[in-house]
Amino acid sequence: MRDPTQGGICHSKKGLLFLEDCGELAVDTCSLCARPVCAAHRVVGPEGPVCPECYYRDQRDASDEDDDTEEDDLDADTDAPLSYPDRDQYYDKYDYQPVVTGSSHYFSDRDYRTFEETTEAPTKGPAATAGEGPEDEEGADREERDDLDHFLES
Amino acid sequence: MPRTNQAIKPRAPSPAARSILQLKRIYGRRPLNEWRALLAEVAAIDRTSEPLVGPARRKIFGFLFLAAVFAVAATFFIYVAVLSVVSAGMAGFYLVRWWRLRSTDVSNDFRNVLLKFLRIMAEDIPAKGRISMLVDVSGPTKQKLIAEKQLPPGRCKKIVEKVYSDPWCHMQAPLSNGSRMLLGIENRYTVQQRTWTNLRGKTKAKTKWKKLVKVTVGLIPDPERLCFDRDRVARRSGQENLRLMQKPRGEICRLTRKFKFKDRQLPEASVSPEELVGMFFVLGSLLKPSRRS
Numbered sequence: 024m025r026d027p028t029q030g031g032i033c034h035s036k037k038g039l040l041f042l043e044d045c046g047e048l049a050v051d052t053c054s055l056c057a058r059p060v061c062a063a064h065r066v067v068g069p070e071g072p073v074c075p076e077c078y079y080r081d082q083r084d085a086s087d088e089d090d091d092t093e094e095d096d097l098d099a100d101t102d103a104p105l106s107y108p109d110r111d112q113y114y115d116k117y118d119y120q121p122v123v124t125g126s127s128h129y130f131s132d133r134d135y136r137t138f139e140e141t142t143e144a145p146t147k148g149p150a151a152t153a154g155e156g157p158e159d160e161e162g163a164d165r166e167e168r169d170d171l172d173h174f175l176e177s
Numbered sequence: 178m179p180r181t182n183q184a185i186k187p188r189a190p191s192p193a194a195r196s197i198l199q200l201k202r203i204y205g206r207r208p209l210n211e212w213r214a215l216l217a218e219v220a221a222i223d224r225t226s227e228p229l230v231g232p233a234r235r236k237i238f239g240f241l242f243l244a245a246v247f248a249v250a251a252t253f254f255i256y257v258a259v260l261s262v263v264s265a266g267m268a269g270f271y272l273v274r275w276w277r278l279r280s281t282d283v284s285n286d287f288r289n290v291l292l293k294f295l296r297i298m299a300e301d302i303p304a305k306g307r308i309s310m311l312v313d314v315s316g317p318t319k320q321k322l323i324a325e326k327q328l329p330p331g332r333c334k335k336i337v338e339k340v341y342s343d344p345w346c347h348m349q350a351p352l353s354n355g356s357r358m359l360l361g362i363e364n365r366y367t368v369q370q371r372t373w374t375n376l377r378g379k380t381k382a383k384t385k386w387k388k389l390v391k392v393t394v395g396l397i398p399d400p401e402r403l404c405f406d407r408d409r410v411a412r413r414s415g416q417e418n419l420r421l422m423q424k425p426r427g428e429i430c431r432l433t434r435k436f437k438f439k440d441r442q443l444p445e446a447s448v449s450p451e452e453l454v455g456m457f458f459v460l461g462s463l464l465k466p467s468r469r470s
């Protein structure tokens with residue numbers, strides 16, 4: 024049987040302030056743009072599985088027609104991640120162009136600041152280890168308290 | 178048939194949540210999901226118990242009034258004294274209930290601001306990254322009183338002003354791209370109690386609350402990848418309270434904004450979580466790739 028994802032990784036982006044490649048194993052492809060998507064980023068719509076970006080574009084076009092945008096309910100005590108329309112609503116509201124790392128030239132209908140990485144993205148750098156793995160708990164705690172003190176002093 | 182009220186009986190609070198409700202503060206380093214679960218638990222308890230405080234208080238006074246009425250009636254019909262005793266007992270029951278509800282009542286900013294903000298920022302915070310956080314949910318207590326003075330009374334008889342400083346949230350969190358974010362929120366409450374005498378010689382009093390929410394956000398970019406664009410920071414500093422600082426662990430850019438709220442009672446309103454996100458976007462927009470990358 025043919026693997027629809029061609030053994031690929033998810034091409035969706037995650038983040039808000041910074042957008043990064045999702046990097047999870049893809050389980051499907053978007054029926055509109057053929058981009059591989061992981062289980063978390065697959066949205067099943069009337070056209071079949073779509074990626075969040077295509078889903079949002081669809082929703083936005085529909086809401087432009089009936090002008091009835093749904094606001095995310097932040098009051099709900101839920102673990103559900105923010106829906107993609109919210110991410111774009113934040114960008115629109117505060118006129119923000121997120122910093123994108125990883126594969127570039129990905130989004131077509133929005134301005135992103137893509138900082139081309141000349142070499143491969145550092146996977147074992149501080150980014151990958153931030154807050155993970157064994158660490159000197161007390162040392163980290165002290166350093167962070169110092170940072171907070173410096174940060175709050177006027 | 179099973180009784181339905183057994184099914185909806187609330188679970189006992191976890192030890193950590195109980196500790197927050199008792200001590201009214203918490204400091205620790207935990208992963209995001211643990212913080213969110215813990216704060217959501219405290220928020221749920223607070224949301225259920227908060228609306229019960231007012232009715233419990235009204236019932237104390239209601240039953241005390243009834244007890245007094247029955248006590249007077251008992252001078253005519255002695256057996257009514259039983260009703261007076263029962264009413265006094267009910268007043269005592271609601272007093273204990275009110276006191277217990279009051280002792281676990283917490284300030285609402287943590288659930289209106291922090292909890293919602295954490296949900297939005299969950300997009301950028303790695304699941305295993307540990308967040309250092311100090312949250313104080315006690316609100317403007319006596320310990321936080323920093324100034325108390327009598328103002329020139331003017332047309333009033335007396336004006337007493339009290340100022341409380343409540344730095345209720347400090348947090349530092351790693352972001353998935355190796356940068357780190359910092360957040361500090363301080364509420365400054367100013368309460369004025371005015372007393373005056375009206376034309377009929379009756380003494381009147383009025384209270385006014387002002388709440389000034391000072392939000393400071395900071396970003397420490399991963400120097401391997403990003404740094405602040407000094408020209409852009411300098412340009413933006415003209416319009417905002419923005420500061421770029423060199424610290425042993427890298428450069429920090431800090432942005433401070435203030436938000437004001439007024440009410441006749443302790444203002445419930447606060448800065449919106451979206452506004453905090455907007456402040457981080459300001460810092461994010463000042464970044465450029467570092468020369469090292």
Ligand SMILES: [Zn+2]
Pocket residue numbers: 053054055056057058073074075076077078
């Ligand atoms: Zn798509």
Ligand SMILES: [Zn+2]
Pocket residue numbers: 033034035045046047060061062063064
């Ligand atoms: Zn994905």
